[in-house]
Amino acid sequence: MVERIEDLNLPNAVIARLIKEALPEGSNVSKEARAAIAKAASVFAIFITSSSTALAHKQNHRTITAKDILQTLNELDFESFVPSLTQDLEVYRKMVRDKKESKAKKDSSAGDAIASSSSAATAAENEDAN
């Protein structure tokens, strides 16, 4: 649970960098605008999470999946995010798969049972999400 309300703030420096990336070169952002965007981003995350949770519950699922989030985005008029997010997700899944394979190779030689079981657990999670 959240102890302090500041725990819900996103780091200012990262937000500033993201904004800078999105705007044409040479443009400035006022401090107030940056703070407002950071706050809006936190609220957006909460908003999407609770909407996706509601959607998952409607389908009698207890945990939210990537599909729930994408569908929620579609329903809430943020469908412009979906194509790039789908691409990112593909890259991420591939990365996880590659990591798992290389780890499995390492484990078979080193015999690290704990690590392999934990990586298998995350793999199962991801397959479930698929």
Place this chain on the structure above:
Amino acid sequence: MPSAQTLLDNNLLFVVDSFGCSKQNTGALAFTAKNEAVKKAGNLFIANMVDSSKTHEQRKPSADTFLPLSRVRTIMKSSMDTGLITNEVLFLMTKCTELFVQHLAREAYTASSAIQKSDTLKYEHLSQLVNKSKNLEFLLQIVPEKIRVHEFQEMLRLNRSNANASDDDDDETGTESESEDE
């Protein structure tokens, strides 16, 4: 882009020129080789520039996130009865939030630059965007439009006079509802 290309070429030539002056005795062959190399680097630079300007529309998909995953997880957990959060969902939400930040900034900026020529993104631009975008409705209380104190006082006065007027009109219904509440 062609103007940028020629500009850069001129700059490169200038750089190469000064370079060539200091090493004139090394021979023309070496000089042309250097020239080629620098030109190539310049072209690469231009390609990169084009690439970065394209990212506004078509960015490269990647598995890297800028925002801290742990913080996003905390934010997600603060939402009601969220069960287990898988790593994949966490990644997706982080990416999604990043996209949202950039979307908000870009939209507000383009909307503001259409109205007045300014290169600074201000709070007012954001609140205006939130006010007129249907899908940003959930931010209305988070990024409210600013009003001046005397405007607020005026509103308050209007409200009060309205309330008084309605009180005068249907005084009985008002007391009725009050007693119902109790």
